[in-house]
Amino acid sequence: MSYTGTIKNGVVVLPPGVPWPEGTEVEITPLVPAKDAEKFTDDLLGIAGRTKKLPPDLARNHDHYLHGLPKK
DSSP, X not given: OOOOXXXXXXXXXXXXXXXXXXXOOOOOXXXXXXXXXXXXXXXXXXXHHHOOSOOTTTTTTHHHHHHOOOOO
16 A cells, blocks of 8 residues: 655655554655656657667567566
C-alpha cells in the first residue's frame, strides 16, 4: 500500500484519511517530475531510432539479453 504526499515546511503531508498510526516508519522516494520523465523518454526514443543490429525479440526477451534469464 502506498500514498502520495507532499513536503510542506520540511514535513511530509499525506492526504486526509491515511490509516497509519502515529510513529509508523516510512520510506520516502521522491517522484520524478513529469518534465524530467518526458525529456528522458524523448532522449531514449532518439537513441532507439539510431540503434542497429538488435535482436528482433529484444522487447519480449530483454531480461535474457540483459541478465541471462531464459527466453520467453
